[in-house]
Amino acid sequence: MKKIKIALMVLVFVLLIAFPMLDGNLYHQQLMNQVFVNIIVVMGLNFITGLTGQMNLGTAGIFALGAYASALMCTKLHTPVWIGFPIAILVGFLIGRGLGYPSLRVKGVYLSLTTIGFSEVVRLILTNAIDFTGGSQGVQNIPFLNLFGFEFNTPFKIYYLYFGLAIILAIAAARVVSSKWGRVFKAIRDNSDAVEACGIDVANLKILAFTMAAIYGCIGGFLYTHMMGYINPTAFNQDLSVNYLVMMMIGGIGSVAGNILGAVMVTLLPEILRFMQNYYWLIFSIITLIFAVFLPNGIVSLFKKSERQEKHFNIFHSIKKATEVWGGRLAK
Amino acid sequence: MESILQLIVSGVAMGFIYALVGIEYTLVWNSTGLLNFSHDKFIMLSAYIFAGTFVVKMGLPPAVGVIASLLVMFIFGMLVAVGIFNPLRSMASPIFAVMGTVVLGRIISEMVRLIWGPIPFTLPNYLTGTYQLGNIIIGRVNVWIIVISSLLVAALQIFFKTTKTGKAMRCVQQNKKAATLMGIDVSKNIVFTIVLSSLVCTVIGMLVIPLFTVDTSMANMIGLKGFSSGVIGGFGYLPGVIAGGVFLGVLENFSTIVLPAVYKDCVGFVLMIIFLLVRPSGILGHRKNLR
Amino acid sequence: MLKINKIDVFYGKVQALFDVSMEINDKEIVSIIGANGAGKSTLMKAIAGLNKASSGSIEFMGEEISNIRAHKIVHKGIVYVPEGREVFPEMSVLENLEMGAFNRKFSKTELNNNIEESYALFPRLKERSKQLAGTLSGGEQQMLAICRGMMSDPKLIMFDEPSLGLAPVTVSEMFDAIVKIHENRKIPVIIVEQNAFMAMSISDRTYVMEVGHMVQCGNSQELLNSPTIKKAYLGG
Amino acid sequence: MKTILRTENVVKNFSGLVAVRDLSFEMAERNIHALIGPNGSGKTTTINMITGAFPVTSGRIFYGDTEISTMPTHQIARLGIGRTFQNLKLFTSMTVMENLMVGGHQMMPSGILRFLIDPATSRKEEKQVEEKAKQVLDFIGMYDLKDEKVSSLPYGRQKMTELGRALMMDPKLLFLDEPAAGLNPSERVEFVNIMLKTFDLGIDLFLIEHNMDVVMNICSRITVLNFGAKIAEGTPDEIKNNDEVIKAYLGNRYQSEKA
Amino acid sequence: GNSQSSGTSGSPSASNAAAGKKFDGKITIGVSAGITGSIPMAGERTLQGVKMAVEEINAKGGVLGKELVIEVADDQSNQSVVINAVNKLASNPDVVAIIGPHLSGSVMAASDTLKKAKVPFLSQGTSPKLRTIGNEYLFKIRPCDAISAEVAAKYAVEDLGAKKVGISYNNNDFGVGGKGVIEAYLTKVGIPFVSEGHNSGDKDLTGQIMKLKNENVDAVISWTDDAESALTARQFYELHLNKPVITSTATSTKQVLDLIDEKAVEGFYSVCDFVITDPSAEVQDFAKRFQAKYGIAPDQYAGNNYSVTYLLADAITRAGKADREAIREALASTKGVKGLSGTYNADSNNELIHECKLVQIKSKVPQVIKTISVDVK
């Protein structure tokens, strides 16, 4: 079973490497690049909302700040483009601290409303601080990324860079999820009082989760900005935040594989459905809703099903066994 | 002076619209513990049903249209509750419920676009006109809104505090299992709540037509502002919602005196964040546990 | 009055009850004892309609109830006081009690009588009638849950570990109260208890459960003296 | 004998309702200390204040020589104070093993950057804690259940899991809030054995319990609260025969049963 | 691919079958329009205009003997989606040119992609910023705001004699662009002004209006979108801002006028390009046929995109082959092609229209007062 899984993963990997060489269609390449960006953002969101259970509806704001930070740096200050990357991390770090703070005071819907507020304020400031951000007319002529004089100026080149980054970040995310961090994030979601009682500083961890979410989000924004070449505030609206949550939900909350599947599906499905013309967006929304209602554990759960059933039987057997053991002890 | 008074009056008028939206989602929140992120779309849908179908297309007199729209939205609310809200609320993570409502909103707006077409319209001579007091002007429809939202809050407050069904709705939010054991039909209750909220949305949708005109994004802004006014008024506390809405409306207008008017929308969100963090009990100081 | 005939209950794929049968007669106190995880609560929930039996039947006053939804069963007069209290945390003690009578159309005086009866049983509740139930101490919540169950004048009441978390003096008061309720109202009572000694002392008959099976049933007094029961459940 | 825990005039006031008034007591090292009292007398509130879950309204609490009355919960826990909860607070979506691993989180000091850069160290840490968790599971007799979701376990096992999770932190002082509630007599015997074994490991126990068999048999000292105030303190025998305690808490039946 | 596009142009093939003509292949033009998203009306009208023109052209024998077909991509009026839409169109080698995207912001987002793909595209974007992006594949089919906004400002000062001008603008790419032009002009001629912005979707402008009132402006220029124009007119009227008002195109279109009480817009001026009350025979004829076909009056989205489809057909004919580069060159050398909102003449900025009309609303009917043209550079 495991071997099949690994073989499958290698196959997908090879296909992805070969894809832009086999398919020269710029549209397809560009779409894949968007997929990579979205994967990165969703994996970040997964830390805070998927694992820690803190409802974050402010992804658009995070993403926008990451995008604008780099865009403004290199168009206004003419800094080298790659600087945007550390800057994105720094901005993410700062946002994480800032957004993490409210999460210490409010939970659940209250937090989601706070994050909505944050994201809307960011958008309105980007729209209105015209001298600084270019306002609603946006920032144009954003240069492409370049590294050591090599410019990533075609979707083909961008593809490999973003693919590589997405893989690195996915590995990092997967490791975090399956490590003590992921575990303790989930524990906070289940019962934060008990986590405190285990000597763990919940405040710190929530901020850590927010920070990682924001760093991933800002890296996503950074990559987005240098792929687009032009940004304006209208794209960073509530709909975008929601879209990322939808990706996470459809893929499977809490799992990196799920995040990836969700990002792929939500990015590509509407494009695939374009042939339905006038109806495509409706159909897409209906499909999303159907997934939410009928596949609450996300697409990943389709792959895990057989495992889970086995486990159910196990539970019963081991409980029975344990009870027998207890009974045995009592007898003597 | 005159312009300050006018700003207050317009702010109050707008504030009551925010309050109406706030009432609607407080209602859903109080009894299901869900936030309906598609309420702006419900409002929009009902405006289309009322104005687009009943008044314009079928030529019914508005009074009849009102009743017909309430009926249609009653059924719509019921379908949505049974088909979507009920399954979503029982899911492990509240993310599903939130996302479900958002996606539902998208579906509604696409349906509206496909059914009624994308062209904005309005109802001429429906609740139009203004009243004038000295130099202070207030729209006729605003007066309607103020009266109706006050009545609505009073009625809902009595309903929640005194009637059994109202209390049952609060029980359902707090502990579904225990509610069942008291003999409360939890699913029916949720259906009832959603239907009620759908009706309140219909009232809002029909009232704002003269001010907002009918188009697919007509209620986007008040959807979010409604949340702010609810928070400012003390989450889940009905009389507070009106206070919150009016406070927000007036403050927004006052902000235009000192700030560029384009920052007006910021005021609502900043205020909401401040209240959430600093005074979660709202301006009336209603105590309630944060969950 | 209540007749359970060979029911099976599953959680997902796990079977929790196997072929369980049981009978409760009019005006009888019955206790159910068994180790942790034996399936006592599962059985109670099956009667209350919170779990569905996949096979077998449950008859209440001659009527099949195993397919009726939980809230309807309450209307038939079967009240289940669950383990773990399950109070309405953001309602006051008084409101919680009032909700206990939700399924009945009581007049004001009837309601007040029942409330007063509760207060008489546990005066602590009267002191705290305005306090939000979520902030009550564990034991206070337990008292509230018991009284709330009594509010609707049920025809059959089931207590799931009512003594859990109660102080010793209160435990005896509570068992006295159950006996009193039983005598005053002449209704059958089912008690699931870990405090087997107490439960068996006040009950007429006792059922013993083990790993999802009903293994023994008999006169409480007799079982109290049975050495195996003593050994396994009475800590003797 | 050294004092491990000491409270000085601790008061807790919930907007007018005084749940704990002027409580002063001391707990000596190497001791099993019990706190008993009628329902609502402020026992859980006292533990909550000691472990930092609630701030004290006034008064001071010392752990050894350290004042802990103003510390946040997690710091208090790190000093070696573990606890279980009256109403179970488990990580319900996780397995028993994972619950215990969270309890051992503090034993893995490497930060997230270190973790990402240096997988070997963190793997080693994880292994160590896993070993420890296995020991603890063995200790509480739940090794076989280690991969089960806690939410599907019977109540008694869940309580045991909570104890195991608290043990993972290597506490010096362990607070147990009604550990025996909901257990039948034989299970109770088992739990008591485990508690005694825990004590033998060098962990001092402070417990709230309504079951007098447990309290009277294993505790060396008992503090009794009523309406938030201390009404008696002493050895089990002293308490058993204290009229005020009998009246307020034990009741006559207990007396007659024992007699 | 192609199979989809013929789906969208099903009716043209039907009509040419009726005409009994045989086409020798197909020429595909892409349409990027906001069919869903925040301004779906623009998308629908655009599509209606283009489709009507395509049908007519095919009925007359097509272009270069080939059938004209369209491939539509919804851009949701959103910059991220626009990229996908135009990429999809551009990656189809059959697409020789694109009509759209409509919004200036969308054009900015799509510009690089289309430049690299070397696909000529014709946009309704009017922002002066578009002059600076240096994309020779972009053609602008409506008068730049640098022209029309200046016309409005000039009219306020010269014809209405305003000594102080109020500007009410939408805080988006369109409104801010226009506001910049107006402010620059007023500064140049030394007329004081106050600018008050609002956001798209705003529902109450009391704050802004009270400020304009307090500043005692003599005339107001309102540069905003459809819904906001209706709101502006209503609230100006209700709050008694009794000053002459000059607006951008919005108030000259039927769908906006339908939203406003007659009294509230009476006497408003509007600077526009395509207007259905344009007395010219072409416009009147088009309006009639459009009304007959779709049952609604055309607006500038319909009119301009109808007109530009003809222009594109003309350019393809002039290029002699359906080739992207050749079409671009043909478009860039457009001279004197008659369209519904004036004569298309390409200048160095690839701007095709250099004239606009000033209309006044009387009893909800826009009456053309004058046509203003500027020199083609």
Ligand SMILES: Nc1ncnc2c1ncn2[C@@H]1O[C@H](COP(=O)(O)OP(=O)(O)OP(=O)(O)O)[C@@H](O)[C@H]1O
């Ligand atoms: N929601 C559930 N999902 C899966 N298994 C469950 C669930 N609830 C209970 N079980 C299992 O069913 C069996 C019976 O549980 P039940 O709660 O009825 O026991 P009980 O006799 O009431 O024990 P206790 O004394 O702990 O209350 C146990 O093995 C338990 O683990």
Ligand SMILES: Nc1ncnc2c1ncn2[C@@H]1O[C@H](COP(=O)(O)OP(=O)(O)OP(=O)(O)O)[C@@H](O)[C@H]1O
């Ligand atoms: N947050 C709160 N707000 C108001 N009153 C509270 C709050 N928490 C506890 N109380 C009250 O304080 C008193 C002490 O509660 P506590 O939980 O400490 O009791 P306890 O001694 O643990 O009782 P039990 O044995 O029933 O668990 C109770 O009367 C309770 O109602």
Ligand SMILES: [Mg+2]
């Ligand atoms: Mg049980």
Ligand SMILES: [Mg+2]
């Ligand atoms: Mg307690």
